[in-house]
Amino acid sequence: MTALLRLDAVSKSYAHRPAVADVTLEVRAGESVALVGESGSGKSTLARLALGLVRPDAGSVTFEGRDPSRLRARADRDVRARLQFVPQHPRGSLNPALRSGEAVAFALRAHRVPRRERADRTAELFRQVGLAPELARRFPRELSGGQLQRVAVARALATGPALVVCDEPTSALDRDTQERLLDLLAELRERTGTAYLFVSHDLAAVARFAHRTLVLRTGRVVEEGRTEHLWTAPAHPYTRALLDASGPHVALRLLERSTEHLPERSTETRTEPNDANHRTEEPT
Numbered sequence: 194m195t196a197l198l199r200l201d202a203v204s205k206s207y208a209h210r211p212a213v214a215d216v217t218l219e220v221r222a223g224e225s226v227a228l229v230g231e232s233g234s235g236k237s238t239l240a241r242l243a244l245g246l247v248r249p250d251a252g253s254v255t256f257e258g259r260d261p262s263r264l265r266a267r268a269d270r271d272v273r274a275r276l277q278f279v280p281q282h283p284r285g286s287l288n289p290a291l292r293s294g295e296a297v298a299f300a301l302r303a304h305r306v307p308r309r310e311r312a313d314r315t316a317e318l319f320r321q322v323g324l325a326p327e328l329a330r331r332f333p334r335e336l337s338g339g340q341l342q343r344v345a346v347a348r349a350l351a352t353g354p355a356l357v358v359c360d361e362p363t364s365a366l367d368r369d370t371q372e373r374l375l376d377l378l379a380e381l382r383e384r385t386g387t388a389y390l391f392v393s394h395d396l397a398a399v400a401r402f403a404h405r406t407l408v409l410r411t412g413r414v415v416e417e418g419r420t421e422h423l424w425t426a427p428a429h430p431y432t433r434a435l436l437d438a439s440g441p442h443v444a445l446r447l448l449e450r451s452t453e454h455l456p457e458r459s460t461e462t463r464t465e466p467n468d469a470n471h472r473t474e475e476p477t
């Protein structure tokens with residue numbers, strides 16, 4: 194199976210300080226790949242590189258064989274439609290002057306869904322994400338954080354994406370709402386075969402959701418592998434420290450999760466070869 198998204202030896206610095214250093218990763222169709230690590234480890238920078246919102250200083254990024262940072266607004270909108278984003282704070286990303294249904298209909302319009310079909314498609318998307326279609330008439334300020342995040346998911350799914358990049362999609366929500374949103378994303382994944390690049394510092398969410406996980410530390414991947422193997426037998430001391438700091442939720446999630454539908458992947462984990470001299474710090 195070829196990769197949908199591939200980042201090849203990608204590096205990005207800000208003011209000469211590396212945010213991401215020599216990272217290679219790929220996401221295949223239907224696969225969910227998580228990026229975990231402490232604050233400042235480079236997760237969001239990798240998400241932005243994947244979306245083409247920033248360009249790497251070195252290395253290459255391809256989505257379906259194209260550089261996402263060079264997609265043209267009109268000519269390449271069909272490719273753009275297949276690469277979508279669910280941000281951490283939907284309140285900031287949804288236009289406060291648009292009703293929530295209009296935000297979804299706007300995405301449909303941008304991807305050439307005929308006007309006469311947009312209302313029905315919007316209502317259908319609202320239902321898919323577990324929102325009553327009547328909520329489409331509300332403005333963002335009239336919705337709760339969990340409802341807004343569902344609108345953001347509906348908007349991302351409006352164009353039938355092959356890959357959705359989620360940057361801490363549940364971190365602004367309370368635990369119950371987080372769980373419901375993760376269940377929803379997993380259910381949509383089963384139904385639509387959408388792949389996810391899932392940025393999170395919440396290892397319980399990752400244990401529940403991701404097929405594969407990459408552990409980042411100061412911009413580098415220190416370990417990667419199938420989520421259940423990584424968290425049950427972490428090879429790198431930094432991964433162990435992250436796990437120790439995360440509490441019992443992660444073990445519980447691993448027990449709960451079903452691996453029946455996971456795509457075929459290698460079972461081995463990979464640790465960074467030159468990391469033996471790294472001092473392991475307790476994650477904060």
Ligand SMILES: Nc1ncnc2c1ncn2[C@@H]1O[C@H](COP(=O)(O)OP(=O)(O)OP(=O)(O)O)[C@@H](O)[C@H]1O
Pocket residue numbers: 207208211212230231232233234235236237238239394
């Ligand atoms: N636009 C920017 N300008 C300057 N420095 C940046 C910028 N974006 C990221 N950085 C720096 O790059 C490093 C990685 O940041 P990044 O946001 O990717 O980490 P993160 O793992 O997503 O952190 P968090 O979990 O806190 O969101 C940090 O040192 C950060 O300060």
